[in-house]
Amino acid sequence: MKLGSFLLRRFLLSIFVIIGLSVVIFIIARVVPGDPARMALGPRAPEDVVQTLRQEMHLDKPLPEQYFYWIKGVFRGDFGHSLVSKRPVLDDIKEYFPATMELAIFAGILMVIFAILLGVLAAQYKDTWVDSLIRIASYFGVAIPAFVVAIVFMLLFGFYWPILPVLGRLSPGMIPPRTITGLLTLDSLIEGNFPAFWDAFKHMILPAVALSLGGLFQEARITRSSMIDNMRKDFLAAERGYGIPEKIVMFKYLLKPSLISTVSIMGLDFASLLSNAFLVELIFNWPGISRYGINAMLHKDLDAISAVIIVFGVVFVVVNVIVDVIVGLLDPRIRLGTARDM
Amino acid sequence: MKNLSGGQSNSSIAVSLARPKSLFWTNLGRNWYKFSRNPLSTIGLVIVLVIIISAIFAPWITPYPEHAGPFVDFENAGQPPSLQHLCGTDNMGRDIFSRIIFAFRGALIMALVVLGLAVPLGVLLGLIGGYFQGGWIDTVIMRITDIFLAVPPLILALAIASMLEPNLMNAMIAVTVMWWPWYTRLLYGTASSIKNEYFVIAAELTGASKFHIIFREILPNCLSPIFTKMALDVGWVILIGASLSFVGLGQQPPTPALGQMVSDGARYMPTFWWMTIFPALAIVLILVGFNLMGDGIRDMFERGMG
Numbered sequence: 001m002k003l004g005s006f007l008l009r010r011f012l013l014s015i016f017v018i019i020g021l022s023v024v025i026f027i028i029a030r031v032v033p034g035d036p037a038r039m040a041l042g043p044r045a046p047e048d049v050v051q052t053l054r055q056e057m058h059l060d061k062p063l064p065e066q067y068f069y070w071i072k073g074v075f076r077g078d079f080g081h082s083l084v085s086k087r088p089v090l091d092d093i094k095e096y097f098p099a100t101m102e103l104a105i106f107a108g109i110l111m112v113i114f115a116i117l118l119g120v121l122a123a124q125y126k127d128t129w130v131d132s133l134i135r136i137a138s139y140f141g142v143a144i145p146a147f148v149v150a151i152v153f154m155l156l157f158g159f160y161w162p163i164l165p166v167l168g169r170l171s172p173g174m175i176p177p178r179t180i181t182g183l184l185t186l187d188s189l190i191e192g193n194f195p196a197f198w199d200a201f202k203h204m205i206l207p208a209v210a211l212s213l214g215g216l217f218q219e220a221r222i223t224r225s226s227m228i229d230n231m232r233k234d235f236l237a238a239e240r241g242y243g244i245p246e247k248i249v250m251f252k253y254l255l256k257p258s259l260i261s262t263v264s265i266m267g268l269d270f271a272s273l274l275s276n277a278f279l280v281e282l283i284f285n286w287p288g289i290s291r292y293g294i295n296a297m298l299h300k301d302l303d304a305i306s307a308v309i310i311v312f313g314v315v316f317v318v319v320n321v322i323v324d325v326i327v328g329l330l331d332p333r334i335r336l337g338t339a340r341d342m
Numbered sequence: 343m344k345n346l347s348g349g350q351s352n353s354s355i356a357v358s359l360a361r362p363k364s365l366f367w368t369n370l371g372r373n374w375y376k377f378s379r380n381p382l383s384t385i386g387l388v389i390v391l392v393i394i395i396s397a398i399f400a401p402w403i404t405p406y407p408e409h410a411g412p413f414v415d416f417e418n419a420g421q422p423p424s425l426q427h428l429c430g431t432d433n434m435g436r437d438i439f440s441r442i443i444f445a446f447r448g449a450l451i452m453a454l455v456v457l458g459l460a461v462p463l464g465v466l467l468g469l470i471g472g473y474f475q476g477g478w479i480d481t482v483i484m485r486i487t488d489i490f491l492a493v494p495p496l497i498l499a500l501a502i503a504s505m506l507e508p509n510l511m512n513a514m515i516a517v518t519v520m521w522w523p524w525y526t527r528l529l530y531g532t533a534s535s536i537k538n539e540y541f542v543i544a545a546e547l548t549g550a551s552k553f554h555i556i557f558r559e560i561l562p563n564c565l566s567p568i569f570t571k572m573a574l575d576v577g578w579v580i581l582i583g584a585s586l587s588f589v590g591l592g593q594q595p596p597t598p599a600l601g602q603m604v605s606d607g608a609r610y611m612p613t614f615w616w617m618t619i620f621p622a623l624a625i626v627l628i629l630v631g632f633n634l635m636g637d638g639i640r641d642m643f644e645r646g647m648g
Contacts, residue, residue: 020489143629145581148622151608159612275496279585294589297504305501313492
């Protein structure tokens with residue numbers, strides 16, 4: 001199957017998955033907690049006011065009809081009102097979403113760069129102390145939850161060794177750049193505001209490291225083992241025989257096919273990175289959509305919870321498609337359409 | 343698996359017609375040898391056994407079993423680690439070491455209940471979907487599975503747990519709802535390839551019922567991937583449980599839970615660092631133990647039984 005038709009099929013399946021996810025989250029939000037109108041207004045609101053809100057929210061209609069009203073709003077960008085922030089959920093998402101994306105993208109970049117670096121090192125120095133050190137580090141790196149790393153960072157850098165900021169996205173008093181993309185580092189670069197860029201960058205380091213550690217070590221191990229598998233392949237001996245320089249053999253012919261398995265699990269690792277963001281943003285007080293989501297959950301803010309889940313569903317669909325495209329570019333069997341039907 | 347009966351000569355077909363017995367129990371001694379050859383797996387197993395035994399006998403082995411409940415002793419609050427209190431005491435004067443041991447109970451019960459419910463459900467759906475591959479049952483089951491796999495388990499589990507009352511039971515329900523699809527997907531792949539093996543076709547030709555084929559012919563041959571995944575999953579379920587209790591959506595105080603102890607203790611940093619660091623280390627210990635043991639079990643199955 002060619003990459004194009006593969007992507008088209010993925011796209012159609014993704015739309016189905018998102019709609020399915022919206023049904024699931026709708027059922028959970030409307031059926032499980034009891035009366036949403038009563039919850040929105042609180043236990044002391046008079047019954048007739050609650051009754052009016054029920055009608056406004058179409059709660060008096062049968063469930064499928066309620067879903068229809070809700071999903072119609074969602075398609076127009078109307079996710080309802082947040083009980084906590086008292087404004088449209090869409091406005092909240094617009095405000096908080098870029099912060100999470102900035103952090104997640106930076107953490108993802110850290111994860112990929114260091115995973116490949118450590119994986120290549122471990123494979124190059126297989127069965128030496130470098131390899132053992134990386135392996136032992138990876139046993140712990142995989143097993144230490146991101147929120148524990150975050151708390152240890154808080155303790156170390158917040159109190160004993162304050163060389164990096166531990167709270168928020170910008171230091172107090174720093175004037176934020178004009179919002180263009182919402183990513184502070186990018187916006188401040190566009191404006192040429194280097195102090196703000198440096199400040200925003202420093203704020204990202206600790207949360208991003210906390211988020212990337214788990215996936216980093218997992219991917220390093222996979223890179224290592226697939227490089228070692230490929231090292232024995234005949235095509236490398238053939239290329240060396242042609243007199244192709246060792247560096248080109250290593251990076252073009254060995255590393256590239258070895259990265260296929262690393263990239264294939266990147267989608268899963270990015271997923272766990274973003275779910276860890278729910279706790280890490282809370283600890284570092286990072287004003288992102290995950291912290292917003294947790295606050296919504298702790299206040300049973302149903303519209304906001306549903307919106308956050310749908311936003312994350314869309315993010316994962318996009319991430320998985322990107323991963324598929326990269327795998328396709330790395331793997332000629334998929335790119336040229338000779339792979340078996342997937 | 344396929345190459346067992348695939349491109350081989352006629353004589354081997356007679357052999358592969360017999361349903362292969364589950365080799366796990368017959369080769370217990372050899373499997374143990376393979377497992378224990380890697381010292382890391384043995385370390386993992388020892389950690390896991392220590393955790394399980396100390397959780398079961400918590401009331402008898404902890405120095406202050408009464409501290410696992412609504413106990414208050416402000417005179418001894420915030421004591422640093424010492425011989426009397428190995429991990430120090432918390433803001434109410436309770437022995438943190440005793441509370442950690444008691445918190446193992448909730449964590450292990452969570453893993454037991456979640457896997458005990460999610461694995462049979464996921465396995466059953468995966469077997470049915472895989473056996474009826476291509477039919478409408480397959481489509482319905484696998485598309486529903488896709489939906490639940492669309493968002494990482496922690497995020498949807500947090501959302502579900504937040505809409506219910508916060509307690510251990512509801513946290514377990516929330517995680518279970520998110521855990522079965524992984525087994526469905528695993529079993530779907532395995533079952534749909536096994537159903538084309540000769541011994542399944544032979545059973546079909548002799549008129550065996552679908553029930554017999556799914557549970558007596560296919561299921562026994564899926565056991566090693568199931569056990570491997572379960573061994574690796576225990577740690578992750580406990581981690582998700584700790585994450586839920588970290589934000590207050592799990593076991594409620596005064597009953598101790600590891601995540602809840604970490605987040606409560608974090609409020610007293612840096613002076614009372616032991617209130618948060620020791621419960622955090624306990625979580626890491628559980629994960630290291632179960633991961634090492636799980637890796638050992640995976641290697642044992644992969645090298646030995648294919």
